[in-house]
Amino acid sequence: MLQRVTRSTVIDAPIERVWAVLRDFNSHDQWHDVVEQSRIEAQERSDQVGCVRSFTLRDGNRIREQLLTLSDTEHKSTYCIVEATVPLQRYVSTVTLKPVTDGNRTFWHWTSTFATPPGMERELREMVARDVYEAGFENLRRHLRRGGDMRAAGSAPMPTALPLPARRIAIERYGGPEELRPQTAAVPAPRDGEVRIQQRAIGVNFLDVYLRRGWIPSLMPVSREAPGVPGMEAAGSVLDVGPQVTGVLPGDRVAYLGPLPGAYCGVRCVPAEWVVRLPAAVEDATAAALLLKGITADYLLRDLGHVQRGTRLLVHAAAGGVGLLVCAWARRLGATVIGTVSSEEKARVAREHGCEHVIVTRDYRFADAVQRACGGADVVIDGLGDAARDENLAALARRGHWISLGQASGPLSPLPPDALVAKSLTFSRPVVFDYTATNEQLAQRAQRVWDALADGSIRPPPIERFSLDAAADAHTRLESRATIGALVLVP
Ligand SMILES: NC(=O)c1ccc[n+]([C@@H]2O[C@H](COP(=O)([O-])OP(=O)(O)OC[C@H]3O[C@@H](n4cnc5c(N)ncnc54)[C@H](OP(=O)(O)O)[C@@H]3O)[C@@H](O)[C@H]2O)c1
Incomplete structure (x- = not known):
């Protein structure tokens, strides 16, 4: 038998x-x-x-x-x-x-x-x-x-337990873009729970500017002996993995974001928890331009803004990295999208990405125009910070919600609770990393971003590429208010 x-x-x-x-x-x-x-x-x-x-x-x-x-x-x-x-x-x-x-x-x-x-x-x-x-x-x-x-x-770099020399951008003291200095340093083999990644595209975020300026010293302490390396996200391939790592393998194409800086480099070890595998359809530069910013758009619209058909949404820096994604996705959800930008060229691109009413202003004056356009905003997505503070309060509708997610114009001065009482306003100060605190949350949100890309809810933003060594130029550009879409560093 x-x-x-x-x-x-x-x-x-x-x-x-x-x-x-x-x-x-x-x-x-x-x-x-x-x-x-x-x-x-x-x-x-x-x-x-x-x-x-x-x-x-x-x-x-x-x-x-x-x-x-x-x-x-x-x-x-x-x-x-x-x-x-x-x-x-x-x-x-x-x-x-x-x-x-x-x-x-x-x-x-x-x-x-x-x-x-x-x-x-x-x-x-x-x-x-x-x-x-x-x-x-x-x-x-x-x-x-x-x-x-x-x-x-023979198709990928050989995994090795040895330290690997790699370029990185180091900051020895806080200051202007000139403090972003290229250097070479050894990247040790991955430890328990870590993966070592050959990075091919690094996302530039406005948070990197705050870090460089020294606005969040607890997050990135710097000194001559222990320089800080900015950067919160990148895409590339796994070189090798440390003990206890499951779910990713050497050779896998991945992207990551994480709450500790250090992404401005050619090779980096990060906790496997921060990492998601990339779908074949998503290129490295697109992933680096989209991962953190797309997930930010996702939590802003879904979790905080509860944006739906008819929501009146005010988006500042509407032609920026986060702004374009928020505009397009919110429009797809049926919101009325109002955006502020600082130039006619940005206004054109914002409109192309779903921003219905565009207010062109360089001096943070927009409240009257918002009230005229829609009678006040139910939700404000604000990465501008202090210079737009009073106008945001004036632009909000009754029971409106002000989401302060950044401070490109300067740190927000303290907001007394009574500033909110006149219209029963609410206020949030969220950070993306609290919405991606576990690998499961990160993977789910990343998947929603790739799905939104695939079904046309969002489009890949225009991407400006800089070599890693030219990180200072990228920062200068971002701070000049001239950029449209996202910036990516290429090691
Ligand atoms: N909390 C979070 O989870 C989170 C996550 C991602 C991003 N963010 C925040 O979201 C905002 C957008 O980030 P991003 O990386 O996508 O940057 P971005 O919007 O591409 O660039 C910043 C934009 O801010 C505007 N801006 C206004 N005043 C400025 C000033 N004084 N200096 C420089 N820019 C100024 C400019 O647009 P206009 O010239 O058109 O006004 C500029 O293009 C930032 O505040 C960032 O910190 C927060």
Whole structure:
């Protein structure tokens, strides 16, 4: 009677990556511990149907197996034993992979039928299930975690436990853009729970300017001995991962944001908790331009503003990195979007991104125009800070909500509670990192941003690129009020 053994598992890696290893009929001596050495006979290709692999096991047994079918569309292969010193007879095995729909994971199904000498059925069934299939699952996981497949393919940087030299932008004392100085420093191997990332695009945020100016010294202390490195987000590829890391592998394309600065560099170690895998459709620069700003737009509109059809929304710096995303997304939700910008060129772009009423002002005078346009704002999204303080109060409608998320014009002077009482106003002072405090929250919000991009709710903003070494130029530009959309540094 034929015996049947079936095992399956989920591998935490995209299907293309798992398949790239398994479709190579001669790869098993690189990842499966029971296989000592393997070669393809007759110099055939290792994905050629009909080819025979001849291998020795660590226990000294020898096996010859033939590849019977291979389908790249179905991610499926079948093979059989032609000759073996183990008593497996008429052994035919099938490997099938399927993508897991809830993420970048792979379902792997491995099954076989075979005959055995009488009395050895159970022993051989257990041997195949445990030593071949279950051990194989674990061994392949480890192989991918170490980036063994990337090494074999030669397609990505080799993971290494060594420190890597990388460019970074360091600040030894707070001040103007000229304090952003390029230098080279060693980036150590990732520690427990960390991943080391080869960065290809770094998002520039106005928060980086506050840090450089010394407005939040507790977040980025600086000194000559221990310079501060600004930057809260970037995109790139995982070079290597530290112990205890699950969910990301060397070679994965990722983006991250996190509450501690340090992103202005070529290579960085960050907690794996901060990291999300990137969909293939989202390029590195788009990810760096969108991740923090898009998630900010998401929490502002969904969680704080409760923006819906008919909400009268006032958005300052409507042509900026956050502003354009907020305008487009709010319009899609049915809000009436009113924006302030400082130039006609910005007004044009803001309109293109869904801002219905654009107020062009350089001197933070907008309350009358807002009242005329819509009778007052239900929600104000304000990254301007102090210079717009009184006008914001005047622009709000009864029971309006002022969300103060930034201070491009200067830190907001203290607001007495009685300033809110006249119209029963409410006030929030949120920070994006409190909305992405766990990897689950981050992944959910990032997914909403990629979905919004895919369904047209938001468009990729115009992106101005600067080399990492030219970070000072990027800051000068951002502070000049001339930029439209997002700025990205390229290491
Ligand atoms: N709390 C959070 O979670 C969070 C997250 C992301 C961003 N933010 C805040 O959101 C705001 C927008 O950030 P962003 O990175 O997308 O920047 P951005 O809007 O692309 O650039 C800042 C814009 O602010 C306006 N601005 C007004 N007065 C200014 C001044 N004195 N100096 C410089 N700019 C001035 C300018 O637009 P106009 O010339 O058109 O007025 C400028 O383009 C910032 O306040 C930032 O701190 C907060």
